[in-house]
Amino acid sequence: GQNIDQPTEMTATEGAIVQINCTYQTSGFNGLFWYQQHAGEAPTFLSYNVLDGLEEKGRFSSFLSRSKGYSYLLLKELQMKDSASYLCAVRSARYGGYQKVTFGIGTKLQVIP
């Protein structure tokens, strides 16, 4: 089975940096995604990691340690529009070569002035 853990809520100040952690346990690990979901909207893709290390994309960075089953999403220079839920999702290989993407509960981030 799969188990993905992330904090349910976080609060951070506009202009600051926030780190959202995600730990996972899975067999057949084949990559980790971070998605952003604003209230009432669809999840949108932010980043993907399959190798250990840091991937940087503008104000957002994502880190992966496969040996520790750990990832984090780093958001810099926080803006009010960054208030949203951030979903950690793990892709795992299944029989027949098919892939399955499982989501964590999501971390609701509130950015305050």
Place this chain on the structure above:
Amino acid sequence: DTAVSQTPKYLVTQMGNDKSIKCEQNLGHDTMYWYKQDSKKFLKIMFSYNNKELIINETVPNRFSPKSPDKAHLNLHINSLELGDSAVYFCASSPWTGIENYNSPLHFGNGTRLTVT
């Protein structure tokens, strides 16, 4: 251009009714999914189809029956609706995950908010 579109956006119905949600993608993807997001915002996979073939069925009640007439469409029919079926249902698609598509994410539709009264 709409990439993944699902209809209707809102669906309000009574217990016991049968309803369908439609999904279409114009991205040329081989794989399509249905996810359910409950009131606690937990996004849980229900079904996955690859090129019209069912490849994932996550212990969903038999009242839920997906149908994929072609690889661009994946519809969801729900029989005998129950109160607990109230949720937002998201359709998604992705390329077949080969070497060239290894980092391809899921592309989500805008969701169908189902309310069963």
